[in-house]
Amino acid sequence: MSLKWEYEELFESFIEDYTSYKNTNMSDRESLARTFDVYVTVLNQGEMEKAIIYIVYSELLLKQSKVLFITKERIKEKLLSLDLNKLKEEVTDEQFKDLLIRRDRILQEIDTKPLDYYPVVRWYYFEMTNNVREYFQNQNFEACSEEDIVNNVLERFKRDCRNTSSESITVKTTLAELILLNNIRANEYIRVIKSELEQFDLNDIGEQLSEDEKRDLSSRIKDVLRKL
Template sequence: MSWEYKELNDSFIEEYEGYKLENQSHYEAVVRTFDENYSEIYSDSMEKAVLFVISAELLIKQSRIYKVSKENYIRELSSIDFNNVKEHISMGQLNENEFEELYLRRNVVLKALEKMPVDLCPKVRWFYDEIVNTINTLFFNYQKIEDVMNNVLNTFQNEFRNKACAKKIVYTTIAENLIRLNKKLPGDIIDEIKDGLFDNSDFELTEEESQDLSKRIAKVLENLDS
């Protein structure tokens, strides 16, 4: 059964939000939702256009995009045949207004995508600012330190498996918040950051992010020594 325009848009966002509730990063939630819905064989031209447009609209909310993904999205968005898409009006999958809306959305997101900074790391992951902002928000809304610590670690547990920098970012941000709240730092937090080193050989962080993390770790260690 073919999707209707509005139904497919709504379903995509609902599924994306569901993955986010499972503690997946914005990036991973977009990729998984796209993969669950897209089929080169079975998706029709209208469905393919909607899926590429809506996933691109979400991806441009990131700070950057992997260079190969950027190239692929630009190619796919540029090659949408809107004459074929328009044929689906007669099939009842979208109306004239929705067709015009989709065409405009494609043009807007394509321009934004072309301007996006390139990411050198192919890993689907939480980005640096995304991790820091998420943890800071959880701490600002905390009631019990133990609960917020567990929440933070549960949120990023999967990220620790094959993302070399993730644990350092998470533990440093936890340490900063505990220091701000005049709370004692657990031994495992101190042990993780005390050497001040992290592996950025896969370019998970930009140069600016790497420098920022180094400064933040150094400041935390200064607080521990004072």
């Protein structure tokens, strides 16, 4: 990586790397964590670099549905501990003003975000639901059999289903809803998914989902099992 970054270049580079991870089917949270790890060494190159990395990281973090409670406190601490005198020496007046505006907006908005108390990097509930629906809709229904479509979805999210029980059950519930909605007759897959939903114990989720998310998931599972 460059030893001396330009202001816009560093913002753009971080976002490009984040997008690259996203394009490999990683969750928003995992993509952001991996991107931050790439730029850890850049933090020590100057106050400008430190400010930009924490600000662009935080802005992407705020786009997620939740913020890990430890991360929230760490971000506030880092942003408030920036040396503004040093920073002013390393950037233009316009850039300094831009950074302060963005920093203050982050500090204000981060206090309004729902908190996550489960430290494992994963897809969040509604993000996973939407992602499964989007991937399903992008299938080639003319070229693929109904079994192939269901299998494609399960293969796409296989890694996530192995990661946490909340991701797995969210994928299976969403897929079951899509099977019903589209009158798909993939009987063997339906049998397996139905069995998993019947055996699922909401207590296994722990803090992976909020209480509201658990209620929503429970309602969706009951509705699916009633129709299957």
